[in-house]
Amino acid sequence: MSIIIRDVREHELDLVLALNNAAGPGILPMDAAKLRFFWENADYFRVAEKDGLMAGFLVALSHQAPHDSSNFLWFRERYPQFLYVDRIVIASSRRGAGVGRVFYGDVQSFAEMRVPQLAAEVFMEGSSHPALLFHGSFGFREVGQHVMPDHGLRACMLVKELCSYPYVQQTYGNALPDVSWLSARTVPGRKAHLATGT
Template sequence: MSIVIRDVREHELDSVLALNNNAGLAILPLDSAKVRRFYEQAEYFRVAERDGNLAGFLVGFGSGADHDSSNFGWFRERYPQFFYIDRIVVASRRRGGGVGRAFYADVQSYAELRYPQLACEVFLDHGADPALLFHGSFGFREIGQHVMAEANVRASMLMKELCSYPWVRDTYGDALPDVPWTQTRALSQPGAQRPTGT
């Protein structure tokens, strides 16, 4: 019954698309081209496996990414350096079983080595209290609200300070130790470079 978090594999993109589009109103729909763009460009694109089955996914981008989300743009206009959680989806049969918490522990471990802040949003128009409580329990706080013009959805913009980042930056700079848990995913886009967080 353990949860395994790992980088997505190309053959899983159709399953990721189906998970996303079955998630309900709290997640914007995707098409296969957008999922492919995530696969080629996202700094963090991991899936959760439970009992050998895909249980969810999380996609994230560093503040220097070429990402077209208006929510990402809202953060970038206000903060110079952050890691942005674009979306997290947990399969309905797996909700409440720890998959979301496992993802947030993993993405924070990734981000705090590279960025001073972790950013995300929660849509407010479709019963947001469970999602707001979940994020509050991880130390996120609302720093504003934004209406996504492209989807006419109001979002609570959330931010969390990553207290380990200054020590990591001062101790290692951009030269993190070469051990498996510090690695970034190999981007499949030709000419893509590993992110440094600066």
Template structure:
């Protein structure tokens, strides 16, 4: 019954595409080409397994990446700090409420706080988003604005969570984290984390 969070495997992309496009109106649909671009460029692309089955996935990009979503650009324009952006998290409908989302957020925060001062994401305001907004609020996210996504005409609540461990980690280790096995590395081909000067 345990949840395992691990890097995506290329042969899983078709299953991830189906999972994404069955998630309902709170998740934007994907096509195979865009999912492939995520696979090739995302700094963080991990899946959850429960009982040996795919239970969900999370895709994230550092603020120094060339990610092209309008929400990512909004954070770039409105953020004074570097940030790590959660583009999407999808949990299989049969697994919702079973801790998969919390396991993902614990994992992505552990990754991001070593490299970025802020975690950023959005939740759609429409489509009965109260459970998602409550989930993010209980995880320490705060709304810093709203943005209407021009490509789909959907309003998003733009959320950030300051990562309090980042300042200590950056002060102690700078841009060179220790070479220890448990420390999750950026995926191959992903851009390195942007480090703001003076922090």
């Protein structure tokens, strides 16, 4: 069966939390409060579904989000507009099956309509070469390194220029067409950070 990418549903948050905290040392653990923050503030929070089961998730926040991650703040000090991939987690049974590539294609399609850059980081501890190669294959480049003061982890800071953004801005400004594939997440009471349509 094919991989389906869709917005996360609130009743799936416990499963997302379990998936995150079983991911291993390349992903920072999180608690229910952090997950709730993502539910309420992430501009992009989607899951991958394969054979009816959750295969992974990706969370990304705009430069306007009230995020306190030191990696996020590092990018915000240097770039006026971006979408920041806070985490991507793939279930261990689905790694190597192309789920990460599908996610990055989808998040790039979402981002390039709204911001000029996509930002991410890869932790340098342990074997980060596959993750760096993965990001490099998508056109990310290293723009610096940052040591997270609360964890002591060194991160390679990566940015991808989104070549479609200037055309979208010139043609549509901040009023994207009102079509379903361009719509942003809707969470009751949540204020959208990025332009989503007319």
